Amino acid sequence: MKDLEPSYPRRIGAYRLLGQLAEGRTGVVHLARAQDDAPVALKVIRPEHVRAPGFRPRFERDVAAARHVRHPHLVTVMAADTAGRTIWAAYPYLPGPTLPRAVATRGPLPVRSTRILGAALAQALRAVHAAGLAHRDVRPGHIILATDGPRLTGFGGSGTVPSGPGTDAARDILGLGHVLAVAAAGRPAPTGGETCEPPDLADVPRALREIVQACLAADPVVRPTAADLCAELAERRRFGWLPAPLAQDVADRYAAPLPDPEGAASDADVTPEVPPGAGPLPRRRAGALIGVAAVALAAAGTAALTRRRGGGAPGEHYTIGLQADLSGPHSVFGTGQRHGVTLAVEELALLRTLPFTVTARTVDDGGDPQRGALLARELAADTSVMAVIGPTTDDVAGAVTALYARARLPLLALSPGGFEPGRGHDTVLRGRPGSAQAGRAVARLIGAELGAGRVGLVEPAESGRSGGPRTDVVRAALGEHRITVLPTVRVPASGALGPAAAWLVAKHADTVLHVGPARSAGRLAAALRKAGFTGVGLATQEALAPPFFAEAGDAAEGWHFVTPYSDPTADPAGKGFTAAHEGRFGARPDPYAVEAYDAVRFLTDAMARLRGRGPLTRDALVAGLRHAARWGIGRQLAFDAAGNYTGTGPAVYLYQVTAEGLAYRSSGV
Numbered sequence: 001m002k003d004l005e006p007s008y009p010r011r012i013g014a015y016r017l018l019g020q021l022a023e024g025r026t027g028v029v030h031l032a033r034a035q036d037d038a039p040v041a042l043k044v045i046r047p048e049h050v051r052a053p054g055f056r057p058r059f060e061r062d063v064a065a066a067r068h069v070r071h072p073h074l075v076t077v078m079a080a081d082t083a084g085r086t087i088w089a090a091y092p093y094l095p096g097p098t099l100p101r102a103v104a105t106r107g108p109l110p111v112r113s114t115r116i117l118g119a120a121l122a123q124a125l126r127a128v129h130a131a132g133l134a135h136r137d138v139r140p141g142h143i144i145l146a147t148d149g150p151r152l153t154g155f156g157g158s159g160t161v162p163s164g165p166g167t168d169a170a171r172d173i174l175g176l177g178h179v180l181a182v183a184a185a186g187r188p189a190p191t192g193g194e195t196c197e198p199p200d201l202a203d204v205p206r207a208l209r210e211i212v213q214a215c216l217a218a219d220p221v222v223r224p225t226a227a228d229l230c231a232e233l234a235e236r237r238r239f240g241w242l243p244a245p246l247a248q249d250v251a252d253r254y255a256a257p258l259p260d261p262e263g264a265a266s267d268a269d270v271t272p273e274v275p276p277g278a279g280p281l282p283r284r285r286a287g288a289l290i291g292v293a294a295v296a297l298a299a300a301g302t303a304a305l306t307r308r309r310g311g312g313a314p315g316e317h318y319t320i321g322l323q324a325d326l327s328g329p330h331s332v333f334g335t336g337q338r339h340g341v342t343l344a345v346e347e348l349a350l351l352r353t354l355p356f357t358v359t360a361r362t363v364d365d366g367g368d369p370q371r372g373a374l375l376a377r378e379l380a381a382d383t384s385v386m387a388v389i390g391p392t393t394d395d396v397a398g399a400v401t402a403l404y405a406r407a408r409l410p411l412l413a414l415s416p417g418g419f420e421p422g423r424g425h426d427t428v429l430r431g432r433p434g435s436a437q438a439g440r441a442v443a444r445l446i447g448a449e450l451g452a453g454r455v456g457l458v459e460p461a462e463s464g465r466s467g468g469p470r471t472d473v474v475r476a477a478l479g480e481h482r483i484t485v486l487p488t489v490r491v492p493a494s495g496a497l498g499p500a501a502a503w504l505v506a507k508h509a510d511t512v513l514h515v516g517p518a519r520s521a522g523r524l525a526a527a528l529r530k531a532g533f534t535g536v537g538l539a540t541q542e543a544l545a546p547p548f549f550a551e552a553g554d555a556a557e558g559w560h561f562v563t564p565y566s567d568p569t570a571d572p573a574g575k576g577f578t579a580a581h582e583g584r585f586g587a588r589p590d591p592y593a594v595e596a597y598d599a600v601r602f603l604t605d606a607m608a609r610l611r612g613r614g615p616l617t618r619d620a621l622v623a624g625l626r627h628a629a630r631w632g633i634g635r636q637l638a639f640d641a642a643g644n645y646t647g648t649g650p651a652v653y654l655y656q657v658t659a660e661g662l663a664y665r666s667s668g669v
Helices: 047-051 055-066 099-106 111-130 167-185 206-215 226-233 244-255 299-309 331-351 369-381 394-406 435-448 471-480 498-506 518-530 546-556 572-585 593-611 618-625
Strands: 015-023 027-033 039-045 079-081 088-092 143-146 149-152 289-291 317-324 357-364 385-389 411-413 428-430 454-460 489-491 511-514 536-540 560-563 629-631 636-638 652-658 661-668
Touching (some): 047 055, 099 143, 167 226, 317 331, 331 572, 357 369, 369 385, 369 394, 385 593, 385 618, 435 471, 435 652, 498 518, 511 518, 572 593, 593 618, 593 629
Parallel strands (some): 317 385, 411 428
Antiparallel strands (some): 015 027, 027 039, 560 652, 629 636
């Protein structure tokens, strides 16, 4: 990533620019942060194109058409401004490497990986073509790799058009052929595209040559359709789809913290700036902001909405803080919490049932304890913040509880489970069942759901914080179910796990539970596969991160995970939430989305009750939350005098890695 030029603006629209990611034919792509701290890829159109006749309406039409197409392997526009002096479009930021960079570093992909790549991209193009559109810029540089499959970018820009009678769709297939050639051979097929010369595919493995050749056919009529390729490739597995060295590269990129340039503009400075030479502001503004949710309903816009429409006393306003990992190894959890908080705050603004207005303030700690402590001080210093939801991980939680306690600021921790607040840190509320309760629930799931008869327990030798169930509790509970439990195996943080896996197989374990971090669990899964283990692999939430899939490879499929978060798509009570989430964000809920939504409603209910009795202070809220309870969509929220969770409902939820991703299985109480 390049630094911004000194003359370039530090803010465009509602986005704070961090650096330059890439340059394209019509614009420059920047890494930026939204006002809720979420990272985005912001494409800014060059001034010469902005001034070109016909470009502006074409770009607006393309973005408007593209926003209606959704697919897990297609990256499409989140928001855009097509009528301002600066034309821009915002997309989800993906830190993974592009396909050309990956093959330049690690060489061509194996045949299986290339087939999975092709199948995923063909499925994305099938969704585009089914909507009557064409991508028209499918090329290797628009393919970004992730641990659960590739992503096709470049959709929703100046090339997206209504598809002609097969011609534009066929052009997409030609581009896909070049993508497959780069993946399989490490270099583009030596052809200029629409030519009569047959391409030289000598470097493409024989198992893929016929498919690539068909995609690159000079006659568009004889090229396969996206649906044809979906059926031909028929590779549905995503996790463990990359060879181990490349998978580790990808996982490391997703785990790396985002840059935060010193002296960058603060979020309080919302004056939009424009690139040099962008030209005058056009008169037309109608329809300028376009996306799944318009910028007016993003975090800053939500604040404006609540201030306009809140039903409380004039000027009485409070903030709910969210401290989350939005860019580090557990960003999927942090993003889910951010989405849940956003939905709750926007709903409250529309309902106008509170005696005050409320907004959310989100900070991204990237899973880093030191950065987390700095951001906790910022939230604590904001006198409008009455409570904080978060953080995402145990390590950050351990670093911030004292800071929040000194500020008398309630901290509702949803995903951490293994941290221990220090003496006097009495503002912490544990929003999930403790490890002892979770351990008993896991034991019941192992016996009743997984049908285990002989269980091996594995944990790292250097046992630190763990957000999952304790192995001693699981062992005792399994004994109550008359299930044989082998001696606990303690494995090293590094080094071969083959001997441990061989011992478990020799002892005829039919189920293995790993309690520990992702990398260790992934290495165990791979070692068990190599040792011939055919039973059930099980791990805790701590292991549900990219390093697990990078280390496990093919062995990841079939493994189970026990987590504290629910799946609203599998619960009839969560249908309304799921529909609202899909409408707002264009995707199914991420982990902890429903728990974060419930947390906001729990906090604001308690704040409203206390406000009815007198002034609302942080100290009053700390005491009041100990006596509050609320049934949410996921589970009941209730606490004892020490802030420990005492609610009823499922203690853990069971998921399984399948060819399609992570699938919900059941819950345990």
